[in-house]
Amino acid sequence: xxxxxxxxxxxxxxxxxxxxxxxxxxxxxxxxxxxxxxxxxxxxxxxxxxxxxxxxxxxxxxxxxxxxxxxxxxxxxxxxxxxxxxxxxxxxxxxxxxxxxxxxxxxxxxxxxxxxxxxxxxxxxxxxxxxxxxxxxxxxxxxxxxxxxxxxxxxxxxxxxxxxxxxxxxxxxxxxxxxxxxxxxxxxxxxxxxxxxxxxxxxxxxxxxxxxxxxxxxxxxxxxxxxxxxxxxxxxxxxxxxxxxxxxxx
Amino acid sequence: xxxxxxxxxxxxxxxxxxxxxxxxxxxxxxxxxxxxxxxxxxxxxxxxxxxxxxxxxxxxxxxxxxxxxxxxxxxxxxxxxxxxxxxxxxxxxxxxxxxxxxxxxxxxxxxxxxxxxxxxxxxxxxxxxxxxxxxxxxxxxxxxxxxxxxxxxxxxxxxxxxxxxxxxxxxxxxxxxxxxxxxxxxxxxxxxxxxxxxxxxxxxxxxxxxxxxxxxxxxxxxxxxxxxxxxxxxxxxxxxxxxxxxxxxxxxxxxxxxxxxxxxxxxxxxxxxxxxxxxxxxxxxxxxxxxxxxxxxxxxxxxxxxxxx
Ligand SMILES: Cc1cc2nc3c(=O)[nH]c(=O)nc-3n(C[C@H](O)[C@H](O)[C@H](O)COP(=O)(O)OP(=O)(O)OC[C@H]3O[C@@H](n4cnc5c(N)ncnc54)[C@H](O)[C@@H]3O)c2cc1C
Ligand SMILES: Nc1ncnc2c1ncn2[C@@H]1O[C@H](COP(=O)(O)O)[C@@H](O)[C@H]1O
Numbered sequence: 001x002x003x004x005x006x007x008x009x010x011x012x013x014x015x016x017x018x019x020x021x022x023x024x025x026x027x028x029x030x031x032x033x034x035x036x037x038x039x040x041x042x043x044x045x046x047x048x049x050x051x052x053x054x055x056x057x058x059x060x061x062x063x064x065x066x067x068x069x070x071x072x073x074x075x076x077x078x079x080x081x082x083x084x085x086x087x088x089x090x091x092x093x094x095x096x097x098x099x100x101x102x103x104x105x106x107x108x109x110x111x112x113x114x115x116x117x118x119x120x121x122x123x124x125x126x127x128x129x130x131x132x133x134x135x136x137x138x139x140x141x142x143x144x145x146x147x148x149x150x151x152x153x154x155x156x157x158x159x160x161x162x163x164x165x166x167x168x169x170x171x172x173x174x175x176x177x178x179x180x181x182x183x184x185x186x187x188x189x190x191x192x193x194x195x196x197x198x199x200x201x202x203x204x205x206x207x208x209x210x211x212x213x214x215x216x217x218x219x220x221x222x223x224x225x226x227x228x229x230x231x232x233x234x235x236x237x238x239x240x241x242x243x244x245x246x247x248x249x250x
Numbered sequence: 251x252x253x254x255x256x257x258x259x260x261x262x263x264x265x266x267x268x269x270x271x272x273x274x275x276x277x278x279x280x281x282x283x284x285x286x287x288x289x290x291x292x293x294x295x296x297x298x299x300x301x302x303x304x305x306x307x308x309x310x311x312x313x314x315x316x317x318x319x320x321x322x323x324x325x326x327x328x329x330x331x332x333x334x335x336x337x338x339x340x341x342x343x344x345x346x347x348x349x350x351x352x353x354x355x356x357x358x359x360x361x362x363x364x365x366x367x368x369x370x371x372x373x374x375x376x377x378x379x380x381x382x383x384x385x386x387x388x389x390x391x392x393x394x395x396x397x398x399x400x401x402x403x404x405x406x407x408x409x410x411x412x413x414x415x416x417x418x419x420x421x422x423x424x425x426x427x428x429x430x431x432x433x434x435x436x437x438x439x440x441x442x443x444x445x446x447x448x449x450x451x452x453x454x455x456x457x458x459x460x461x462x463x464x465x466x467x468x469x470x471x472x473x474x475x476x477x478x479x480x481x482x483x484x485x486x487x488x489x490x491x492x493x494x495x496x497x498x499x500x501x502x503x504x505x506x507x508x509x510x511x512x513x514x515x516x517x518x519x520x521x522x523x524x525x526x527x528x529x530x531x532x533x534x535x536x537x538x539x540x541x542x543x544x545x546x547x548x549x550x551x552x553x554x555x556x557x558x559x
Contacts, residue, residue, distance in 0.1 A: 016513065017378045026382060038495075094350070095359045118495060122377055124362050126350035129320065133354035138321050138425035141347045144488065154429065158488045159343040160442075160497070165429040166319075172425075178478065178495060179488060214359035218372065218385040226520065229541035231532070235554040238526065238544050246524045246541065248446070248503040249470065249559065 001148070001170075002057045003046040004110035006101055007039035007075050009068040010121045017121075019220045026121075026220055035071040038116025040078070041176040044183040045146060046114055047079035054148050057081050059108055063092060063100050069199060076194035077186035083199045088211065094122075096204065096211035098130035103207035105135050110171060112153065117142050117175040128175035139173040140166050144180050251280030251370055254308075256327065256339035256348065257298055261288045261316065264297040266443055267340040269404035272301055274397040275338055276405060277367035281305045284412075285330070287323050289316035295414050302409035309414060314422040318344050321423035324351040329419060331356055331392055335370070341396040341498075349394055358390035365401035379494040380517035399442060400500035400521055434487055441490065444473030446503045449492055449519070452479035453508025453530075453548060460485040462552050463507060469556050475499065475519075477509045493518035508548045511536025528552075 011017055012032040020027040035043075049055040060075035062068040063086040072083035086100050105113065118125040132139035140155035144163065147154040153168045158177045168174075186194070204211045232238045242249045253275040258265040268284070275282045283306045284298045295309040308330065314322045327348070331337060337352065339345030341363045353360035365383065366374035372387045373395070441447065448470065450463035460480065467474045476486035478493060492499055494517035504522035509515060511527070511534055519525070520539055527540035530547050537543040544551060 011378070013514070017381050019382055026378060093359050095354060095357070098354055120379065120494070123379070123494065124350075124360075125346050126353070126360050126362060129347060129350035130354035130360075132320065133324065133351045136425075138423065139347075139351070140426070141320075142343060157343075159431075160489060162431065162433040162487065162489050164317075164431040167427050167429050169425045177488075179482065214390050215361065215386045215388045218387055220377070220382045220384045223376070223380060223383050223520075226525075226539050227541075228538075229525070229543060231537065231543045231545060234546075235544065235551055235558055238542055239555070239558045241542050242503070242524070242526070246503070248524050 001055045001111040002059065002108065003049065003055050004104065004108060004113045005039070005042050005046050005058060005060050005075065005080060006113070006115050006127070007043065007060055007062050007071050008036040008116070008119045009033050009062060009064050009071045010036045010119055013037055013120055019222060023219045023221055025217060033067070033070070035074050036116050036119045038118055038176050040183045041178065041180050042114040042116055043075045043078045043080060044181045045176060048181065049148055050079065059084065059110070061086065061101065061104055063088065063097050065089060072199055073194050074186065076197045077191040078184065082197055085199065085201045086207065087201055087203050090211070091213065092211050093213055093215065094124050094126040094130055095214065096209060097127050098134055099209045100204055100207055101131050102134040103209060112148065112171060113137070113173050115173070115175045117177055128173050132173045137171050137173050138168040140168055141175040142177040143174050144177050146174055146180065251278060251335045252333065253278055253280060253282050253336040253338055254330065254334040255282060255284045256337070256345060257284050257286045257294060258340055258342055258344060259286065259288060259291065259294040261291045262293060264294050266404060267342055267399050268298070269301065269407055270399040270402045271338045271340045271397045272303070272405035273402035274364065274367060275336065276303065278336055278370055280335070283308055285310070285327065287315040287318070287326055289313050299412040299414050300408045300410050302406040304410050304412040307412050307414045308417050310417040312420040314420050317428035318348065319426050319428065320348045320351045321426050322421050323348050324355055325421040326417070326419070327352045328355045330417065334392060336393045336395060338395050338397055340399045345396050349396055353394035356392055356394065358392055358394055359388065360394040361386060361388060362396050363398045364395055365398045379513050380520065381513065398498060400498050434489060438467060439471070439473045441473045441475055442497055442499055444501050446470050446472035447475045447499055447501045448472045448505045448507065449475035449477065449509060450480055450486065450507050451477040451509030452483060454480060454485055457485050466552055466556055469559055477515050506536050506540070507552065509536055510534050511539065
């Protein structure tokens with residue numbers, strides 16, 4: 001079976017992002033960039049399926065600036081077999097990303113597409129579901145357990161009330177939640193090997209995708225600051241404050 | 251303008267989360283309809299019809315919609331989408347699963363997790379784990395939106411008498427099926443709707459010791475939350491995770507016990523009215539957002555607190 005794993009280049013999750021001084025967008029200058037954590041989990045899951053002999057080929061794909069090659073090399077070092085960069089310099093929305101991925105699906109004919117549930121920059125949580133719509137594939141979002149066989153996929157999903165299990169026909173879309181697995185670190189030999197693995201490059205235009213944005217970002221600002229609180233002496237002072245000052249307990 | 255709201259329900263009763271989307275729709279303006287897609291869900295439709303200010307409740311009652319499978323519900327919504335300028339759902343795991351699929355079928359860019367309505371086409375939403383608020387304007391003819399529940403006060407659940415209309419068509423893609431679910435049964439208040447939330451972090455140290463959080467919560471009539479670290483370590487189930495990638499809560503009182511206050515956790519609780527943090531490290535970031543911080547060992551403080559309440 002063949003797996004497609006879309007990975008996004010995002011600001012590292014440890015970095016605090018602030019608006020540009022003119023408030024036009026987030027200021028990403030000189031910030032550490034990484035592979036989106038949920039995409040890393042998707043790559044790890046694909047690699048485990050390959051180690052189990054269920055999957056024979058893993059193709060990583062990223063849409064974004066040339067530097068997204070770094071994240072594709074990371075995916076290759078973790079165990080992907082080859083990679084595709086869909087290069088664009090303009091900010092691109094989930095709908096257009098899903099259209100690019102649909103074009104890749106048409107060419108590559110994967111049995112399963114493993115995406116992150118959400119990219120931690122825009123926090124959109126849309127792309128997998130949109131790709132499901134465009135391809136007509138069934139979807140299981142927020143996966144915490146995946147069982148794959150030639151007959152289909154069985155997926156445990158993290159939902160608000162607890163856990164839900166779905167069964168899907170193939171080809172299918174699965175988006176990863178945090179507890180699906182714990183990603184490994186790339187070893188030095190694998191990082192070296194990854195440099196020789198194939199990385200193809202194309203563009204949204206070459207794939208026939210119109211990536212014209214449908215939304216415009218008017219501004220970004222910091223959220224309202226909370227007023228500084230106080231440190232209380234002990235438990236009885238805390239209870240007193242909650243009763244008599246905040247009046248949130250009686 | 252006219253808005254369609256996707257009802258959140260379990261086929262037996264309407265979930266309160268639906269009312270937050272009603273409030274967002276009222277802020278947008280225009281007629282508001284509610285879609286109840288389910289199986290044997292007439293009772294839900296009747297409840298939805300009582301919400302004040304609803305024009306119509308449209309019910310699609312069919313076995314294909316029993317478990318809100320996106321492959322089946324999305325084409326149903328698309329079928330009636332032409333009647334609306336806005337399609338809204340509160341950002342639960344159900345709406346987050348279905349609405350982007352709807353948007354792509356309609357060839358529109360969805361807008362996730364709005365926290366304010368500026369106008370019919372312009373909305374605010376948190377990005378980068380709530381580090382910033384973005385204002386976005388949509389040029390699409392139909393706006394497909396999920397609504398951050400904590401950002402909109404629930405609309406009144408009664409006082410209305412909307413007409414109920416049936417939708418006959420059934421969409422059954424046949425590509426996905428429901429196998430089962432493990433739903434935590436609990437007498438505690440629902441996490442996203444509770445007035446008080448007591449949350450525990452990694453510092454609780456074990457599943458057994460995490461029961462101290464349940465004890466305090468029960469004593470206070472509170473819901474229980476957890477940090478990701480506590481969930482990952484198996485001290486608490488996943489549906490209790492509060493944060494960027496868990497649940498968003500904004501209770502009157504949020505108590506963070508043994509939680510450091512990583513930005514991903516703050517993203518889920520920093521709009522709470524009053525925040526209390528108990529942490530033994532006076533440098534813990536949670537203390538900078540807490541109204542009342544107590545620098546103490548939780549294993550000493552919690553029994554004292556329970557006794558004092
Ligand atoms: C993509 C991504 C998404 C994430 N999403 C979320 C999310 O949605 N929600 C979330 O919570 N996290 C999330 N995280 C994880 C987050 O970054 C933190 O790792 C996590 O919140 C830490 O949990 P914690 O505060 O319980 O643990 P720690 O950071 O280990 O903090 C434990 C705290 O307990 C204190 N302590 C220890 N012993 C005691 C004691 N005896 N008494 C009192 N205090 C004590 C310590 O001083 C410390 O401050 C995410 C991470 C990533 C990468
Ligand atoms: N630019 C991109 N390139 C590759 N994959 C992406 C891109 N944007 C989003 N994705 C995939 O879609 C998932 C969800 O992203 P989002 O819908 O933006 O929250 C990510 O975890 C990726 O797997």
